[in-house]
Every structure is written in structure tokens, then in C-alpha cells.
Amino acid sequence: MAYTEIQNSSYLQFTGYSLVDLSATVQHAYRFGDSDYETADSSDLINVAIILPRANDPTALLEADWGTRQQMLAELGSDGVWDTYGADSTTYSDVVSYFGGDNSEDQIYPTFPYDAYSNTYVSSAESRTLWVQMDGTTFSQFFGTTLYYCTSQEFYFWEGNLNLPDDFGWELGGLWFDASNSPEGENQAHDASVALPQGVQSIGNTLTATNTATSLNPQDIAADFYNFPLNGEAVPTGAIGLVEPGIGTAIPGPDSFDHYTKEYRKSVGVSGDGLVYTQGAVGQSYPDNGGLERSLDVGVVTAINPNSDIAMYVGSGDQYGATSSVFTAYQSAIWQDPDTVPVGWTNPAVISSSWGDGNNPDPSSLFYSAYSELFVDAALNNQTIFTALGDGGSGNQQSNGLTNVTYNYASPYSVLVGGTSVSTVSQATQDYTLTPFLQLAAGGDRATLWRLVAGGLTSSPKDANATQQFIEVVWNQYYLDGTTLTADGYTSNNTTSGGVDTTQPTPSYQLDFGLTPTTTTNPYPGQGRGLPDVAANAGGNTYYVVPSPDMKDIYYDWGTSAATPLWASLAIQFNAIFADQGLPQLGYMTDLLYLAAAVAPGAFNDITMGNNMSSYRLGGTYDSQGEMITPTGYGYEATPGYDLTTGLGSPNGLLLARTLTAIAHSQMSYPLSPDVIVQLPVDPSDPASAVELVSGTRQSLMFQPILAADDAWSLSLGGSDISFSGTASGSYAWTSQLAQQSLQQDFSADLVTLFDRFSQGTVYQTVVEAGAGIGVDIQGAATSLPQINLTSAFGFVDFTDADGDSAIQVARAVAIAETALATDDQTAIMRMRQNGMNDVSVLFYEVDDFAGTVDGLAPGDAGYDAAATARAYQESGGATWIAGKGYGQYGEAELIDVDSGDLIAMILSNGTDTFYAFAQANEQVDGQSVAHLWSYGLNTWGWEDLYGGGDRDYNDLVVQLDFTSAYGSGWIA
Template sequence: MENAVVIDKSDFMSFVGYRTTSATTAVEAFDITNGGPATTCGINVAIMLHRVEDPTAMLAGDWASRQKALQDPDLWSKYGADHTHYDKVVQDLTDAGFTLIPNGTSSANSYYTSSYENRTIWVQLDSPAQFNTLFGSGPTDQVLQQAGTDGMCYWDVDLTLPSDWRVAGLWFDQLYIPAASDLTTDLAAPLQNGPQSQGNSGNHEDLLPSDVAVLYNFPLAGLNVQTGTIGLMEPGVGSWLSTADAYGSQFQSDLDSYLQRFGIAGTGQVSVQGLLGQNASPNTQQLADLNDSSGERTLDVAIAASVNPNSNIQLFNGSGAVYPNAGATVFTAVQAAIWGGVNGVLPEVTSSSFADPAIPHPDSPYHKAYWELYIDAALKNQTTVSAAGDGGSSGLVDNGLTNVRDTTKAQAYNIVVGGTSLSGQPVAMTDQTLDTYTAGALAGDLSTLWQLIRGGLTILPASGGDLDRFVETVWNQYTVSNADMTISGYASNSSGGGGVDVTQPTPWYQTAYGLSPVTSDSEQASGRGVPDVSLNGGGNMHYLVPNGNFSSIGGAWGTSAAAPMWASLIIQFNYIFQNQGLPNLGFMNDLLYVASVIAPGSFNDVTIGNNNSSFYYNSADGTYTVDGYLVTPTDKGYSAGNGYDYVTGLGTPNGVLLARALTGIAHSQYYFDTTPDLIDAGGSGDWTSGAAQTLLLQTTAAASATVTVDTGTTATDASSGASGTYAWTSLLAQQSLQSDFDGDLLALFDGQSQGTLTQAIVANGDSVSVTFNGAAAVAAQANLSASFGFADFFSDATNSVRLAQAVAVAETAGGADDVNVVVRMRQVAGADLSLMLYKVDDYNGTIGGLAPDQAGYATAAAGRAYAVMGGGTTIAGPGDGNAGQAQITGVDAGDLIAMQLTNVTSGDTFWAFSQANEMVGGEHIAHLWNYGANTWGWEDLAGGGDRDFNDLIVQLDFTSTAGSGLLVA
């Protein structure tokens, strides 16, 4: 083409082989010995143009600001291609004689989408001459090469295109994957005999996906509601069942029969994009591929239909297998889901268990095309979910390194889902790798139970018990047999993927969470942490679903099950959001990280297991065997641990608690963006107070520590002795508020003292800093939590100081006035307790000019007390070990709410503001401890008691009564 310029990193290896092989050309990578100028190749290529404006900064804002921006009627004139420029490129291609694939958004049988908005022009190249004319200097140029043995087409040079086209990205609808090279300097690692990770060796059980949803507390489980449309990426297979039913006419009835067999009824219907692209007469290889893919497809559909039987399901076949030169890459399926849908209806949430396995160079136009693809999804307010892959830390790439294999799906605008193994108590008892946990739990060992509670245990185990949810570990079925030095599973789908995607920078929401992801292999490369979240993938629990052609029903597994489960959960969240007057979630990754910080009970924290599987083939001196080949393991990977980790992400969902957190965050951002944050960030890592306020200063310390909190010109001593080994955490406090949490289990952790609790009164704009044993503590997650009334200053993972407001801000649903607010409670104390909630004028708790320590304050507070539904102005504690719930009425948007606790048994009264409480040794005693967003724990004894701050856990929920009140119970 005329005026052509070279497109950097557009050679074939930059398309398919980044960080996979040491080969620099396709000839080397694919061992091509008889390649030459191509003679028969046909390829379809997407040319993606630049956007008029870059949406990156807008998308990096908070969720509410994004939602408001997406309502702009000129959205696509900003973020699509310039129409004049797009038309020019189309005209240039047409004038040069190229066949353009027409935009097909109007038909359910379209294969490719081209439009101003998606900035894509699909070009059908039917011959090497056309390829060479487009990307070289003319039809006789020898840009396109071809392997004589299998007909593979490739190019070993960077491509050229006209400079005035201003091309942003390219994607070819065909893929070949090179063999990997040994790229590591890590040494060979001996492996232990037997299972390589815990919790995957029991007599597994097969459960219906709808039953698995119950174990994860999906908020709409069992309700007959009309949830939205779910899209599933099924490229090249669609609803194909067999050569006799290539277009899947039997698919819906077979799916209905599966659901009816288990008593599941609904109105959801399956439809297919690119229906005629399902191969009507596949050759032998195509038939094998279809049969392999159809099992994956049916798993995806069965999960979505079982969990949400009223959701319509769309299958995206992409370019399919019939259209000329079509390669049915996932790229085409994803683009169809974003821009075409089926019959013009777009899915709200999509899930992709398939991946384009090529790893494009991060500076290539191919990487750019995929990156922009998911930005389009975010701009369409579509939530995209993808499986992390089933190859453990190696990603089934034998380069000796750790790999995020599906980098095209792992980018920042996608929710990436890892895999776990969930074991009920009966199955756990058959798994020898869990003997330590089963024995410890049955013996009442506090350390064991503490760890299991983090992972979602809510009932005290008993001998012969039948707990459905006992322990959750990493999904990893790799096993070593020392008898013949064989590693089972290393070359197959046997463990959840996870690690660090080095093809992109760390996303802003992970940086704000305090993460700095670095690979565990010899490269120590930085990037994006994967996965974001996880859910059962296999091991000790499988999914009871049909096989590919519905001829039988049995167990299936993989992160390709966990991903559609998460999509099915998010479609329920969307229903709840709509019910409360909110828009769909759309791009929501950052909300998950915010929820994990302010409402950690939203996630079950998986802390057991690993996904180690890095290796390389070594025919000379490999010491282990995989599928008959000698290999050398380097045994690099990632282990589960407290909080976020690179194998289970933030953890697995507690659906109801996560739904409450997400709706609370959404209403807060949407309607209360002017409410002052607890602290505001300066330009150099410094912080200032966001308001005139009284702050609780809560020290958590592993050992005695010297701590100072500086606010303005005042230094407050917050030094502390060691916190109790099992001092309550925000996670446990929030979990305890579930009505079905076993009081006997909580009682085992009563009396565990917290660290020091003191108080500071701070002026608006005062500087705020913390030193811990002489070193500055870092408010690593404050940008995520400061809008919700607290911020943690960390010295390290076990030592911190929490600054928290002593009042709650009534951030009501829709910013409405005169609403009911849910008050949840859990009592772990024998006294009779009573709680009063009252309105104050500011963050220091004053009422009509009266401060909490002034005469007449108690009378003023009683006069400001909120009425309780059912009568009175006080709420009785639910009793020792019990959970309870009430509602206060007449709450207006923005009200500042304080609390007073009365120990009815002793007659003592305690306030949130320590200056109003009793004195011991010349110091006022604080009685209130913050446990995350609008959640606190009280100490109910005068003089400070045992300082466990769990005698009455209280949570105010300002949004769940909205709409139909789906989240109240």
C-alpha cells in the first residue's frame, strides 16, 4: 500500500509467542524446514482504528462517576472512531479491491462486526497476494509465508500499513501456538511424593450448580425472579450437538430435560449468534475439536441455566467455521457479544471459559486490539468474566517459568476467576491431605477453627457431622508417583491458574489495594495479579451437568465452571441493583476490591493450598515423566494465604454479604460523593483529616509496640501490648452477623483482648500520620476505605492502627429521606443489653452545641433517638450467642448517627465517645471498636472489662430496605 509505515511488533511471533519461546521467528518456533512464499492462504483480519478520545482516565474513576459518564448521549462520538477518518480507510480499502466483511449486528447469524463505534474494519484476504498487497509493497512481495507440511501461514517481518490510517490494533482470525523453550534460570526442584496440594484427594461429590450456589449464599437462590441475559463465549461450537444436529435444534429441549429432571423450572431460552457458522460437515479434526468444545459449552450453559433458570442465555459462536477464512477465535465471539448480541439484544454479563491461547507482545498491535476490546465492553456497561485457566502456575507452558497463559483475557477490565476445592465434612473425612484440619476441628483446636472460619465455616463441627461447607482449598489435583517418577496432571487441566500477568501493568485497583504483584520465578517480573476472585473449580466437589451432547449426566470441573458461576452471581447482583434503582454493575473490578477492604465478610478467605506446576521438557536428563516425556520441574507457583493471593484472589463469594456491600458502595458513590472522607491524600503520601471529627484509634499488635498517632500538633500515645491471638477481626465480626452462624463456635473466641483503644479529636485539615515502633506506618488501602469511615495504617501484615469515626453517615439508597434502616446484632455476652441510636450534629457527636461529656447530653440524645419499628426507642440485645435484627425509622439521607449501649444487668451506660464514659486511673474508657463499614463491637463492662469488643456487634445497613427489600433478611 502507498505511504506505508512499519508497525512495530507486528511480526508473527509478536502475535503468538511472547514469553513462551526463545525463538525469534516462526521458522525457528515451529521447526519449519520447508517453508516458502504462501500459495493458498486465506485470512480475515481486523484493522482497529484509534478512538477520538481516550476513555482510560474516565474508566479509572470510581464506579458512580463511570456510570454517570456512560449516560452521555455523545458517548460513541467520543470513544468511537472519527467517522470521516473511518470512511476514508474503508474507501481506501475498497478502492484497492479488498473485500470488506459487512457489519452484521442485525442478524443472529452474523460472524464479524465492523462499525464506527467499535473502530474495526474486517477485511477478507482470500489469497497471499491480497495479504502481501495490504501489508507489504504489492502482490508479488513475499510477506506471507507458508509451511509446506501443514499449510500454516506466517510472516517473519513486521507488517506495513498506510501512515494516514493511524491503525491502533490488529487481529488475525487464525492462531498457531509455538512450542515453548526453557526460559528460566531456576534450578530443578524435587517434588514431594503424592498430592502436591491439600484438599483434592477425597471421595468427591457431584452437586447441581444451583446447590453449589446455595453453599456460596447466592442472594436470589430459590427465588423466582426474572434475571437478565447472560452471554457465554462458545466460539466455533455454539449449540452444535452432532453432525446430525449441526445447528443445535435439539439443544433447548435437551437442556430443559436436564433441568426438569432435577425439578428446576424457568422461562430462560438459549439463542445463538452465528448459528449458521456451526460446522454442518466437519472434517475429522474439526469433529474432534467440536466434541471437545461441546462438553465445555454444555457445562457453561447448564451452570447458568441451573442457577438462574429465568435468565436468557446467548451463545457466541464468533466467526464460526463456515464463513470464508473464519478461524472462530475468541476475539470474534467477544466482539459479537459486545456489539451485536443476538437479534440486537446484548447480554448484561458475559463469561468466557475459552481463550485465544496466543500470548501477544505487550507492545504489539495484537495486544492493543484485545485491550481495546474489553474497554468497549466496559463502555457498553457489560460485565465480562473469564476463567483463569486450568494449568496451575505453569499455564501448561513448559518454559520453566510461572505463566498466566490466557493473557488476552486477563486484562484489567475483565474479572478473572480462579478455582478452589470446596469440601463438605463427610468428603473432607475421606481426604488424608485434610487430616490435620478434620482432627483439629473435631478436637476444638482454636487455631484450626480460626483458619476454617476465615474460609467460611459457620457451624462448630461435630463427630459424625454432615456440614455442607467445611473447608475450602486451592483446586490442585497434581500428584507425583515416586515409583515411576510420574507427575499426573502437569500437561492437563488439573489446577486453577493464577500468578502475575507480565504483559500489562498492575491495575489501579490492585495498586490501591496495596498490591505489587511480582512473579515467583527467576524473572521476578511485575504485572497484574491473577485471579481477582475464585469459586469451586473441582477437586473434592464437581458439578453435576450433562456431557457435550446430553447423552449422560455426571461430574465436571474447572475454572471454566467457576467463571459462569460468577457470571450467574453477578446477574443476580444486577437484578438487585435494578430493584434498588441503580444501573447495572458493568465494569466493576474495583468494587470487588473496595468490598474486600470495607466488608471483608463478603469473601471466604481461602488460605490452604498452592498451584505450583512450573516445568520444562528435558529429554536429556529430566527426572520426572509427564505423558511419556521427561521433564524437569522448577516447582514455582503461588500459595493461598490470608487476604489476597495469586491463586484464589480476594477469595470466594459470600453472595448475600457481597451484595449488601456492593449496593452500599454503589449508593454511597452515586449519591454521597460530596460527603467528606475520613482522611484525604496529599501529593507525597501524606494525609489530612477530611473533617472536624472524633477518631477511634485502634492498635493491633503482634507484640508490645510503641505507637504514636500525630494529628495536627497533637501526638496521641496509642502504644499497645500484644493483641489476643484470636482477637476478633472485621471478617469475623461481619460473618457473625449472619443469622445461621453458630453461637457455640463464636463462644470459643470470646474474651480475646484487642490492642489499645484510645481517641483523638481532630480539626478539619489537620495532618494525620502514624509511627509504629519508630517507623512510619503506611495507609496502603485508605483510598478505598476513607469514604466509609475508617482507614488502616499498616506497619506490616500483623501490626496496624485503625482510625475510625465514632458515628455512621446515613448513606441511604437513592439518597432518600425518611427511610427504615436495618440494625443487625450479634451478642456474645451474658448480660441483658440495650442499644439506642440517635442523631447528632457533627462527627464529634454534639447535639445542639452540647458535647458528649457535658451535662444534659444524655437527655439531648434521648430526645434525638430514632424510633424502632414495633415501638420504643431502644433495641434489646438478642441474648448471649444469638443474632438479632431490628429497624429504626425516619432516617434521612446524610444523618449522622451515634450509639449508646446500656448494660441493663449492671445498670451501666456507655457512649461511642470515650469522654462521656467512666474513668479508670485518670483516663476515660473507650467501649466501641470499629469492624469495617458501619460495623462496630461494644465492650459491655465498666472499667473496660476484658476488652474483647464483641459483647454486642452492631451493623447499620442503610440500603437493604430499598426496592423489594431483597437483602433485608
């Protein structure tokens, strides 16, 4: 028979990319002897996924913004999506016939011996997959390569590349084997080594080593640490899918899994009617090492959302050549056969996986294509996938001495979840690495509290109860005692993974966020996808109370395997909120998270302390689980903003819910709202040409200097240049994150007033005509706009210097009422936080354009005051002026009769003077009109309440308008 070689298809390219020399033999890489393998024969079974190309390329759909994607998917419909993006149906039928199939509902060809196993694999034109069962003989005949069996390590393999018989005749889009197996990494770090400090290896994780870590119920972690929006609400939330390969709902003994799930919910004090469904139950089994991972997943999701049904995906099972690989469980979760589920059941909109296939496929191989396209299938199926990044730290438990990530599930269409360690005030008193921070914070040290507030602190520790959250850091439980790494050491699961996947380009949403994730320690250094995307509590000082492995008792567990179902539990709440507001389910949403972090940074807790160092090579002086190793010192530190240990950070669930709904309604209903700044190609015929920056409409713009030093800056508007002598921002000048965090009812007034009177730069405000060019220099140097693609549609754009230390933010003074579903006569929630001592009040009024015009009158014109107040909105009690609640205090009100697309401006009164959102309507100092307003992101502004500009702290009254949260049931209002 004639064959054509399949390039990059060796067994090591299936399993060992970046870990071993891919040109080596399998025997060398897996370190077994000549007597440890044999030629497979007709008694040996291996199941192979033949995967065809897509009929059409979905890139344009996937690269569109979320709202456009949802509209495109809705227009296609569920059948149309797969007619378009599945395999060509004729080609698929021909391939089925080639393998002796008859296009029936069989899932594998030839058919399994028993029909009961027919739903354990996914074969369909929609999934582009045909599972074929081969024995040693037929494998060798089809692939033109001998199949071997390693008897000592129990796996099948081949040497060299695979081949396709010439009579096959069809192009492959992917190839996968139902197997999971990777070699131990070979040292690629040469002589690199570091000496480890004694004791804990990262801050805020000490209590594990002393066996004094606290264990909390998952719903309490969700409520107390992460402000979940529906916590305690009897809201029907949708089904959550859990990838649980091999085990599913298997438990020892006769009682049902549902029974023990209900008993667990009772034990942690929640009630609900969520049921459990299992795919592939006939092929599941309870493993010798127990169901630790499975029980952890189930405990987290059912405690947080007890009304959510749970779908458990076993995958292929363990009979007739099946090995329950994670690949097959993912396929089942995405392609659940509707004929095999209970009546009324719908496929889960959210899937959580805490498992990873051991394979490390070469990115140039069909194996890599097979895995990466699984997540594309989920995106096209409008499902959200959360994947645990792993618990092996920067080395990812690989002994090659370098940083590693698991490439096969680091998809840009999945949300990758890392781990943190959260400590309460009480725990901080017991953790010697945190005690100094606690003492400083309790003493009112501004620098310490500033950092802690960015991480989610809402009240001063001196006023807090012992169980209140104090600090969140990178999860890293490693501890050195003499020469022994306790907590099982680098060769075990005890630290959040994280790093850069250089096998793929940096996703557009990370580039748009201003990121260029880069590694120099990877065996293939360079840029790529930064990992993780987000994080949540995974252990260290706080564990989760979950069911025991057999589901019969209580257990205390940890890992990114807990953080991941926690994020999935949050997403299913988002979906319930979206449905209540008439929005489609989230589906692929990774890009939405980066957009949310850009426009509303208060939606995330910024983790800035800790590391995930764990790279190592074999041999040396440190004992890790009885194996001697040498640490090589490669890894990543937490930093302000996005980092390669905790991503964007952990969630403030309520603020994130409000942000996501606002973004979703904006993208679905207001795609034509004008951007603040538009990027126009200089040469429209050349997509790669330079761009010109122009004003998106006629508008009053505030130019807000955020400077690290006393730097001059200049502004170009429509060809005219203006220069300014900028002054450095105050040490604790308010940020968008702090302003948004302060608009929480439980945020401490003491923290608000602690950061009073720190000056911002002097705002320059002027009207800019539509299409007028806009340019900014800082210290005579050109600036960049790292997040313009994310923020310009939401009212602001940052011009940033080369170091990223200083910026000029260009922002609007007007809000667009982007109401839910573009409906009229809506209620807008107004939230405010006062940080000035005067008696202040604010009035909202409708304007005709972004320059503030009312009935043909511009701000500052005679008669403008009367025209503006005649357009005032009323709050629900009938008043038009809404008073602040006093120094440091929070308040809110409801503005009624807000119509879709209204343009809304503000007036502030301090009892003596009145200030407008438009500088030209205010007083002048040295011939310059004084701006009293500062933008703090998504429909959030801060006022300066003193005549002449005062201390320019722009936080005397912080105000936010929320046009969507009151819609529907108002769960997040």
C-alpha cells in the first residue's frame, strides 16, 4: 500500500513538546529498557479520533466583539452554525463509509461490542470527528507504522512519523488518540541553580506549613471574599458542566450520588433543588486513589449555586481501548447528545475543568490542532469554559529546569484560572509574613492600606472583625525545612501555575489591554498568550469545606481546582442576570473580562504580592517527595495590574456583574455610539498604514494629566499646539479603581477620608470638533494608546508615555444613557461617595450633544443655567437636587424617566457656588476656565467642590450612573 507521511506526527510530538528532545526515541525519552516493550497485535485496542477540517473559517466571527458575535450566532441558529463551521457533510459521510460505517448513530467505527457504550464517544459531522477503533494490526496497516506497547509503563506508542494511505484521500484537520501520557522533562537549564531561603517561599501562605489554615464553606468564600451578586438569593441558575473524566458520579457503596450531594448541602447550610446528571456513567469507575478532584468540583459549585443542576462528563470510559482522557470528556461536554439527557435538560452554558491531559503536543502537529479546535467548538456553541491552569507553579512539575505551561488547554477561547491565598484579619495575626502588614494597616499606614485596598480591602483592620478579609496574595505553599521542601515540594501540586504560552500568538484582547506577555526562560522564548486570565482563592491560608472523596463525609481541599469551579459558579450567576435582562448567555467571554478590567478596574481585586517560583532539574541537594532536585529560580512575581501569576486578579462579583451587563447592552444595542477618539488609516487602501487620531464627534473633552513627575506635556488639536507645565500627581491621588471601589455601600468611610486631599494634575477642558486631529506628547516624546480599542467606546482614552508611568487621559464629561435593550422610561441608579467636608448636592440634566448644548445654548451662555435646570431629571422622591451624605459617607438615588440614548450632564453645588461639568460655564483663574470634573472610568466621575479649583483632588463627590442594573428583577441594583 502506498502512503503519504504526516508531518510532525511522532509520538513525542503527541506528548513531549518542550520537555524532551523530539528527535529522540520514545524509549530514550521515557527511559525504559529493551525488554520493557513489545509489538502490539490484534488483542491490543487503541481508539483514534479522525478529525476533518471546518467547512468555513470562524476567525471573523470569533474576532468580533461580544455583541456582534452573539448577533452572528443568533442569525445562524444552532443548526446553521454547524452547517457553516462543522465538517462538509458529504466529505464526512464519505470518510464514515471508508471506515465501514453506515452513517447511523454509532459513535465509533467499528461499533463497540455493546450498545451501552455507544454514547461514550462523540462522532458527528458537526464535531468534525470520527472515532475509529483500531487494534495493533489495523493501526499498523492504516498508519503504515508499527504500534508498540510499553509493558513497564503501560502505554502504546510508535516511532517516527505516522502516515496516511494514499487511498484515504481526504485532508485531516486534526488527529487525537484516547491516551494521556507525557515524559519526564530533560534538563534544559544546564547548570542554573538558586539557594532557597528557609521557611515559607512566598508571603501569605504560612498556615499550611503549621497546619493552622482555616477551612470555609464555598458559599462563604464567594460571599465574603468575592462579593458574588446572587449569594443567598433563591434564584434559579442554569446547569454547570463539570469535566470529570473516568470517575463521574462513581462512589463506593449502594447510595446514590444525588443523596450525598444533598447531604453535603445540608452540612454546609444551603438548600436547593439542583440535580446531577452523568454522561457516560456506564464507563465510569471509582479509582483506587479516590474521587478527591471530583468531590472538590461538586462541593464548590453546589454550595455556591444549590439550585444549579450539575452535568458530569466522564468521557470515553475505561472499556474497549478507552482511557477516559480529558479530551473525550471535553468533547462530551460540548457535544452532548440531546437524546441521552433527561427530558427538559439543556446543555450547560458554563463548563469547568480541573483536569489536564498529560500530553504536550507540538504546535505544528495535528494533535495540537485537534485540542485547540475543541475550545473553538465551545465558543461556537456559545459555552463558557473555565480551565484550571494547574498547581505546579512556574515549573509546572516538569524537571526541565525552565518555566512551563500545559499547552494543549491554554486556549484563547477558555478562561484560564490561577490561584491565590486569602487571609482574614485573624489569620494574619498567625502568619508571620503578614503580621507586619497587619500592624501597619491597623496603625493607618497609608502606603500599606493603599495597596491592600487595591486588593479588595473594604475597611480598616482596626475596625474589622476577625473573619473579615485582610489580604490576598499568590498561592504558593512551598516551605523549606533544612534541605527538605515540605508540602510535598516542587514535584507536587502546591502553587499556582502561570507564565507564557509561546506556542500561540498573544490574543487580540491581551494586545488591546496593552500586554505583550514575554518569557526568556521557556525553551522556546518569546511572546505569546499570557496565563492565567483570572484567579481566586486556592489554598495557602484558606481551604474549602467540600465532600470527601467518597462524598460521605466532609473534607478540606484546595488548588486551582477549587478556584476554577468558583469562577464557573460566578459565571452561571452572570448568565442568570443576563437572562433576566433579556441578554443572551455569555458564551466565549474571555475578551469581555479584559474589556471589563480596562473600563472598570474596580471589578477586580489586584493581587500584587507573592510568586510562583518552582522551576527545577533533577539531582541536587533539596529533597522533594524523596527525589533530590536543584531549584533553578525561574518564575514570576505578582505586580500591580495584570501579571503572570494571577492574571487580572480575583473578582468583585457584584461590580463585575454590573460592568458586564453594561458592556453587553452597549455592544448589543448601541454599536453606533460615537467613540471618544477614532483611529483612521492614513492610507485607507493599506490596512497596515499608520493611523490618524481624530475626535469621534463634536464634544467637550477633559485632558487629565496623571504624571509620575513634574513633566511638561503638550496637546495638538486640529493642528494647533498647546503646552502645559504639568505637576506630579499626589502620592495617593485617586485612581479609577479606588473611585469605583468606594461606591460600595460597605466600603469604610475611614478609608475614603484617609486618602483625601491628594491632588490630581490640572485638567484642561475644551470643545473639540468632530474629525479634528488629536495628539499628545509627554516631555517632548510621543505617546502610545495601549487600550484605545477597549476604552474609547466607553468615554475615555489614555495617552501613555514609553515607561507607562505617566499618562494624559482624554475623557468625556457626558454620559450616554445606554439602557437595557435600548428601552425608554428607565430608572438609572446613581451612586455617590462624598470625600469633601462641604454640604454638596448634584443635579443631572439632559443635554443635546456631547459639548453640553441645551436648546441651542452652549455652557456659559446667558440663559444656560435656566435651560439646564429645566431639563433636570427627578429622583424617585421627586427632587432634582440630590444631597451628599456627609464626609466619607455613601449614598444612592434613582433617576426616573431616563430614555435610551439620552445624553446626561451634571451640576454640583457646594451651597455657595455652582459648578458645571463643562469648564467654560465655570469661573476663571488667570484667564483659564476651571474644570471641576474628573473621569474615573465607566460612567464614573469625581468633583472638586471648591471655587478656583481647590486642592484638585476630584473626589469631594464621586458619582456613578448605572443605566442597566435596575432592569428586570433588579438583582444587582
